[in-house]
Amino acid sequence: MLFASLGREAATGRGVVYATEALLAEHGKSIKDLKFAIQGFGNVGTWAAKLIHDLGGKVVAVSDITGAVKNPNGIDIPALENARDIRAKFLIEAANHPTDPEADEILSKKGVTVLPDIYANAGGVTVSCFEWVQNKFLRPSLHTHNCNLRMSAFTLGVNRVARATLLRGWEA
Numbered sequence: 001m002l003f004a005s006l007g008r009e010a011a012t013g014r015g016v017v018y019a020t021e022a023l024l025a026e027h028g029k030s031i032k033d034l035k036f037a038i039q040g041f042g043n044v045g046t047w048a049a050k051l052i053h054d055l056g057g058k059v060v061a062v063s064d065i066t067g068a069v070k071n072p073n074g075i076d077i078p079a080l081e082n083a084r085d086i087r088a089k090f091l092i093e094a095a096n097h098p099t100d101p102e103a104d105e106i107l108s109k110k111g112v113t114v115l116p117d118i119y120a121n122a123g124g125v126t127v128s129c130f131e132w133v134q135n136k137f138l139r140p141s142l143h144t145h146n147c148n149l150r151m152s153a154f155t156l157g158v159n160r161v162a163r164a165t166l167l168r169g170w171e172a
Contacts, residue, residue, distance in 0.1 A: 009097045013047025017055070020048075032056030035074075039063050043096045053077040083107055093117035 007014070017031070024030055036052050038045045041064040049059050059077055061070040069075060083103035091107060092115045093099060099107065099114060107114055 009043070010047045010051070012044045012096070013049075014051060016044060016048045017051040020052075021055075034058070035060045037061040037063075042098050046100075049077050049080075081106075086110070086112060088112060090115065 021031060024034070031052055032055055035058045036049075037060060038049045038052075039062075041049070041062045045062065045064070049062060053059055058074040060072055060074060061068060062075065062080065063069070069080070081100075081103060083099070083106040086107065089111075090113050091099070097117050104114065
């Protein structure tokens with residue numbers, strides 16, 4: 001029997017919010033004092049928006065591939081639900097847990113067959129496992145660079161790929 005970690009569903013969105021809080025704190029700001037626009041309203045964006053809303057931040061716009069919603073006075077994030085508008089017979093969850101429990105119930109009552117993410121996107125989970133194994137054995141030290149966060153992350157990634165290439169015996 002497999003068990004999911006408690007909080008797994010919200011983990012990435014929660015991490016985004018924690019990272020945002022840390023960055024804002026360095027600038028003397030907090031989530032409750034700001035307005036936010038969320039681009040990408042899948043699992044990560046939805047959870048980030050919910051958590052920002054719960055922390056007193058004002059989410060004024062959200063968007064995904066189908067469109068956007070905007071309200072300069074703030075959006076009622078808990079009320080933002082599209083399950084009632086779905087007219088499909090089958091819903092394939094390609095993203096990580098894109099259907100919340102309320103939507104699941106609505107879809108079930110409508111007779112929509114939902115192929116869950118844990119099955120449909122197993123390829124991503126498999127790759128995550130491979131990445132975890134690789135990262136466990138490939139822990140290069142982080143070099144300090146006088147650069148911005150994007151360049152620092154990019155440098156770390158390139159170093160990891162270069163080290164993996166050398167360890168596998170591949171030559172340039």
